Amino acid sequence: EVQLVQSGGGLVQPGGSLRLSCAASGFSFRSYWFHWVRQAPGEGPVWVSRVDNDGTTTDYADSVRGRFTISRDNARNTLYLQMNSLRAEDTALYYCGRDLAGVGAFWGPGSLVTVSS
């Protein structure tokens, strides 16, 4: 069974940092590109970042470039999102996603990130 188990969300003050994790099982993790997508309360999804199969190519939304870093550990079947210099507008449910633009698209359950003082 394909599973994406997310962890690492929580409450953080503005300017703080968090690292999200997404542990994969049930498929060949290294075969897929992975993404992070966020969804603010009551809003639609917004794409954040993606990483290729071996972690060498990454892309970011303008709103997070320079503050967030996507990475993966293929030996641990785990995707990460390091989030620094967090702002109130980063508050959202963060989803990891496999192969979002392909036939194998699959989303994790989400991790809630709240940025507030």
Added chain:
Amino acid sequence: EIVMTQSPLSLTVTPGEPASISCRSSQSLLHSNGKIFFDWYVQKPGQSPQLLISLGSSRASGVPDRFSGTESGTDFTLKISRVEAEDVGVYYCMQGLQTPYTFGQGTKLEIK
């Protein structure tokens, strides 16, 4: 950035009746490899989005055949031949041709 425009934004349908949602992209989603990088997703209450249709018209594994997707240039349509109560949720279109991937505003489907 490619802009995705959905309509309608809300839809109320009687069970057993058909439903149709449209999405228009601001530019072609045809890749040089011949594939169209366009998906339909549904987000049911309290859940993460689930893939319905990929590559413009390919139904995802496990999706009932009453769901179908068509495309004509930059216009895409999701059709539900006979709506069931379990279909309630918000339907999103998404383009994955280029980053940033972008989503439509969403169409909220409710049952009458």
